[in-house]
Amino acid sequence: MLPTLQEILNLPAFRKAEVLCGFSQLNQVVTWVHVSEVLDAHRFLSGGELLLTTGVELARAKPQEQANFITSLAQGGAHGLIIELVQWMKEVPQDVLAAARLYDFPLMVFKEEVRYADLTRAAHQRILQPHRETTLEGNPIIEALVETGRHTQFLADQLGPILSLPSRPRSSLLSTLQTLLNHQFNIAEAARILGVRRQTIYYRLEQLRGMLGDLDSPKRQLYLQVALEVLVLEPTDFDTLSLVRQENKKIL
Known part of the structure; x- marks a missing residue:
């Protein structure tokens, strides 16, 4: 909390x-x-x-x-x-x-x-105390996650600190994370796509790293991509996720 x-x-x-x-x-x-x-x-x-x-x-x-x-x-x-x-x-x-x-x-x-x-x-x-430990357990295949009911825990493990935020910062940070992942963390490109200044992306990236930890390893990026996909397809356990879905559609 x-x-x-x-x-x-x-x-x-x-x-x-x-x-x-x-x-x-x-x-x-x-x-x-x-x-x-x-x-x-x-x-x-x-x-x-x-x-x-x-x-x-x-x-x-x-x-x-x-x-x-x-x-x-x-x-x-x-x-x-x-x-x-x-x-x-x-x-x-x-x-x-x-x-x-x-x-x-x-x-x-x-x-x-x-x-x-x-x-x-x-x-x-x-701020990070409730979510300091991040686990990477679970099969990173969306269908398997949903069929076995493990998608909720997977989302909490991968994106828990962000999902606990109020709707406005949650939507902004998830959109920024998705854009950075889609464009190999190219700050200039992310700023152009989201229509904000580069400094804004640097601010948000600092916050993302503080909340989620490692964002550099390919394995971690894969899990985050899967989590974001699950979030769009199965937003049943977190409120106001329709805002996130709209933002992700703009990015994709």
Whole structure:
């Protein structure tokens, strides 16, 4: 089960984070944690992310651009932003705080220097905890899997962390995985087919590797292809999979 934002904030690595607003949204689940300094980070989101920033670009932005940054994150599906108030920013700009309050968007700050590697490692260990072990058992033939009733377990083994996500990030990540597998992990081609920037594909690939582990071996890629095929043909055990089927049809 995915952790809530409050559960992430309760981790020892996050214990000094101060919540400024968005208290009513701390029960939202966190799907991933990204470190980002760009003001168009919303373009890379799948939904449910918690973003970490030093505020280097945010500090240079004009007041309206700062407000638009928070608006874009809230509307783009992010579930929170943490700003380190050390080097580039000493306090949260009023326009940032006002926009966050307007959307009841969780805004947190660290008032001392932190190691982002420690934060992301701790958060991702918690996010992936229920699905850390991945097994590759079972006959990778769709008919045999379905006939013997083993397809449900096979799907859970191969795609469990993604299938446990809410519908929006689940659909985005499955579509990206299918496209990458179909095109030998060609980032440029995947971006063209999905109609997104290359950086978006890199973001999603990082998340896929974190959730699924090995994506490089031919055997692992074969199992994932079979799992995606089973998901399209036998979507009986997971809800809202019609969205995934539509995305896969566009790709294929």
